[in-house]
Amino acid sequence: MRVLFFFPNYYKSSGLPQGVPYLSSVLKHHGHETRCLDTTFIKCPDTIKDMDPSMVMQYKKSSWDEIIERDDDTIAIEDRFFGLIDEFKPDLLAVSTTTDMYRMASKVLTAVRQSRNIPVVWGGVHPTIDPETVISNPAVDMICIGEGEDAMVELCNSMERGEDYAGTHGLWVKQKGRVHKNPVRPPTDIDALPVPDWSILDQRQFIKPFRGNIVRMAYYLQSRGCPYGCTYCTNNYMNKLYKGHTYYRRRANQKTIDDLVYLKEAYQLDMIRFFDDTFLIDSVDNFEKFKNDYLQRVNMPFIMSVRPNLVTEDKVRILAEMGCKVATIGIETGSERVRREIFKRNISDEQIVSSFKLMKKYGIETTSLNMIGIISETRNDLFKTVEMNREVQPDNYILTYIYPYPRTEYRDLIIERGADPALLDSTTMDDAYRVQMSEMSTEELQGLFRTVRLYNKLPRELFPIIRLAEKADEQGELIRNSLLQLMQNHYT
Numbered sequence: 487m488r489v490l491f492f493f494p495n496y497y498k499s500s501g502l503p504q505g506v507p508y509l510s511s512v513l514k515h516h517g518h519e520t521r522c523l524d525t526t527f528i529k530c531p532d533t534i535k536d537m538d539p540s541m542v543m544q545y546k547k548s549s550w551d552e553i554i555e556r557d558d559d560t561i562a563i564e565d566r567f568f569g570l571i572d573e574f575k576p577d578l579l580a581v582s583t584t585t586d587m588y589r590m591a592s593k594v595l596t597a598v599r600q601s602r603n604i605p606v607v608w609g610g611v612h613p614t615i616d617p618e619t620v621i622s623n624p625a626v627d628m629i630c631i632g633e634g635e636d637a638m639v640e641l642c643n644s645m646e647r648g649e650d651y652a653g654t655h656g657l658w659v660k661q662k663g664r665v666h667k668n669p670v671r672p673p674t675d676i677d678a679l680p681v682p683d684w685s686i687l688d689q690r691q692f693i694k695p696f697r698g699n700i701v702r703m704a705y706y707l708q709s710r711g712c713p714y715g716c717t718y719c720t721n722n723y724m725n726k727l728y729k730g731h732t733y734y735r736r737r738a739n740q741k742t743i744d745d746l747v748y749l750k751e752a753y754q755l756d757m758i759r760f761f762d763d764t765f766l767i768d769s770v771d772n773f774e775k776f777k778n779d780y781l782q783r784v785n786m787p788f789i790m791s792v793r794p795n796l797v798t799e800d801k802v803r804i805l806a807e808m809g810c811k812v813a814t815i816g817i818e819t820g821s822e823r824v825r826r827e828i829f830k831r832n833i834s835d836e837q838i839v840s841s842f843k844l845m846k847k848y849g850i851e852t853t854s855l856n857m858i859g860i861i862s863e864t865r866n867d868l869f870k871t872v873e874m875n876r877e878v879q880p881d882n883y884i885l886t887y888i889y890p891y892p893r894t895e896y897r898d899l900i901i902e903r904g905a906d907p908a909l910l911d912s913t914t915m916d917d918a919y920r921v922q923m924s925e926m927s928t929e930e931l932q933g934l935f936r937t938v939r940l941y942n943k944l945p946r947e948l949f950p951i952i953r954l955a956e957k958a959d960e961q962g963e964l965i966r967n968s969l970l971q972l973m974q975n976h977y978t
């Protein structure tokens with residue numbers, strides 16, 4: 487069987503998805519051929535995300551943009567798709583999509599289906615959390631709910647042998663006007679997986695800016711799932727989907743090290759980014775052993791993400807000894823009330839502050855993750871987030887509007903308190919301010935979104951002037967630009 491994957495992504499939002507590479511890897515192990523249309527470096531009106539550089543706190547500039555854009559023309563993804571179909575002649579199209587990319591993927595596949603009669607299976611986060619909507623799309627023949635390695639192998643084997651596949655567990659299959667809704671499979675045994683097949687993606691995925699230089703970096707996940715239950719996160723629903731099983735799993739340390747040794751060599755990596763949701767969850771003893779093997783056999787600098795409650799001095803010391811360069815830490819909100827009541831994140835202010843301090847003590851750079859526009863959030867709450875960032879002084883700072891993804895408790899909560907479900911469905915992460923239910927007006931919130939970085943960095947005496955910059959008029963913009971200059975020249 488020849489399987490053509492489609493990985494829709496925002497232009498230049500590189501970061502190595504793991505879903506498609508694992509699916510490709512297991513299919514190849516079962517004798518199937520795979521290719522992938524990865525849109526990450528296809529410049530197309532549907533994938534270009536306008537990002538105001540002043541909104542991203544990236545201090546050190548690099549020549550990444552020039553290297554990455556070297557030969558990209560603006561083209562339609564459909565045209566690239568038709569070219570690949572004619573060349574590879576796939577028996578099956580396999581789309582992997584999150585909620586944000588679903589609309590774009592649907593548009594492309596609708597066009598493809600108009601002239602090519604190839605069955606299409608959809609999988610990934612969005613079909614998993616919103617299967618009824620996705621299966622009703624005419625550009626969809628099957629969807630995969632949850633993890634797909636075993637379902638894809640069974641599907642492709644059955645299709646190749648000309649057998650009926652309507653009863654494949656893990657899939658919903660549309661046949662003769664009927665949808666066969668088969669049971670969800672147990673989670674994949676991740677210790678049994680081969681290394682992910684990164685060769686299938688656009689190889690520019692590995693080129694990354696880091697501290698003003700260009701490095702070859704890849705994302706890797708040792709674990710899948712998360713044992714916590716933050717209300718805005720998809721993982722919460724995944725734990726419910728896999729009720730009766732343990733959805734949170736970690737690949738054995740030895741196998742992880744074997745993967746990394748192979749991948750470092752095969753893709754000439756300088757750095758790795760562990761994208762596990764909770765990297766430091768293991769015990770200190772196991773982590774110490776992992777460190778010893780890592781240093782002996784992999785020995786590559788890395789970046790990782792962590793939940794503040796998992797940060798202890800022992801673990802941070804081990805991280806530093808292993809070569810951790812940056813820790814991404816979720817503050818999310820500096821208001822303990824919002825954090826505990828709305829987000830169900832049982833983490834104290836002290837734990838957050840201490841996690842940043844420990845990283846600093848051991849020479850690890852930090853990036854703070856923050857959200858804005860949260861239900862019931864007041865200006866005062868938002869300034870608690872500002873105060874926390876002023877106190878911990880992260881090296882990088884990321885701010886996003888909260889987005890109520892389907893099947894999250896947060897979405898249920900805001901609907902319960904009056905949000906319009908139809909408006910939610912027509913909104914994406916980019917215009918999430920439209921569905922914000924904070925105690926601030928949308929205008930005030932947008933003004934703060936544009937200026938929070940200034941409040942985080944500049945002396946307090948300038949706060950009344952920053953307030954003028956919150957206004958989205960000509961004068962506000964002029965003031966904001968001058969303050970940004972001042973911040974970049976003297977306070978970063």
Ligand code: B12
Binds near residue numbers: 585612
């Ligand atoms: C790495 C990562 C990225 C990478 C790669 C994105 C990707 N689509 O994989 C980059 C940096 C590009 C990225 C960007 C974004 N991300 Co992101 N990202 C992740 C992260 C940390 C890991 C993804 C991963 O590799 N998982 C491991 C693999 C094995 O799991 P998987 O992808 O789900 O694949 C399995 C199944 O879903 C299924 N499957 C997947 N595809 C297919 C296809 C077929 C045909 C079949 C049969 C099965 C199947 O089988 C796979 C193997 O079992 C997840 C969090 C997480 N822990 O999953 C967030 C996550 C996917 N991201 C998220 C978000 C919000 C975003 C952005 C919108 C952020 C932004 N504001 O720009 C963008 C969207 C861009 C995009 N292309 O989707 C959300 C998605 C929520 C949602 N409802 O859609 C997640 C779930 C985080 C969260 N907990 O909220 N992200």
Ligand code: SF4
Binds near residue numbers: 712715719721
């Ligand atoms: S800790 Fe992170 S990954 Fe886990 S449920 Fe909360 S937000 Fe999601």
